[in-house]
Amino acid sequence: MSFNLSKEFPLLASELGELLQRSGENELAKTVDGLMVVDRCRCGDDFCATMYTVPRPKGAWGEGHRNVALDPQRGFLILDVLNERIVAIEVLYRDEIRESLLTLLL
Numbered sequence: 001m002s003f004n005l006s007k008e009f010p011l012l013a014s015e016l017g018e019l020l021q022r023s024g025e026n027e028l029a030k031t032v033d034g035l036m037v038v039d040r041c042r043c044g045d046d047f048c049a050t051m052y053t054v055p056r057p058k059g060a061w062g063e064g065h066r067n068v069a070l071d072p073q074r075g076f077l078i079l080d081v082l083n084e085r086i087v088a089i090e091v092l093y094r095d096e097i098r099e100s101l102l103t104l105l106l
């Protein structure tokens with residue numbers, strides 16, 4: 001089970017693209033439309049709508065990992081980037097996204 005981020009969450013995808021450009025992350029911004037979401041976070045926190053765009057690692061992301069914290073109008077958006085590829089999108093305190101995500105990925 002996976003889905004295209006920009007197809008299921010077009011508003012979030014354009015928001016991410018815009019915020020990345022504003023942060024000077026133009027190369028990452030170009031990749032947003034092609035992102036496939038393969039899993040969601042299973043932490044169970046009711047404010048968490050974190051999505052994985054590669055299979056979740058067993059432990060830490062390891063070397064080559066960095067976080068890109070964006071500055072959205074609402075909630076928190078933090079990207080996990082591994083070797084300059086977006087591997088996870090931490091989406092926090094965005095109820096509308098979480099609701100849809102839970103129906104897409106059980």
Ligand SMILES: [Zn+2]
Binds near residue numbers: 041048
């Ligand atoms: Zn979580």
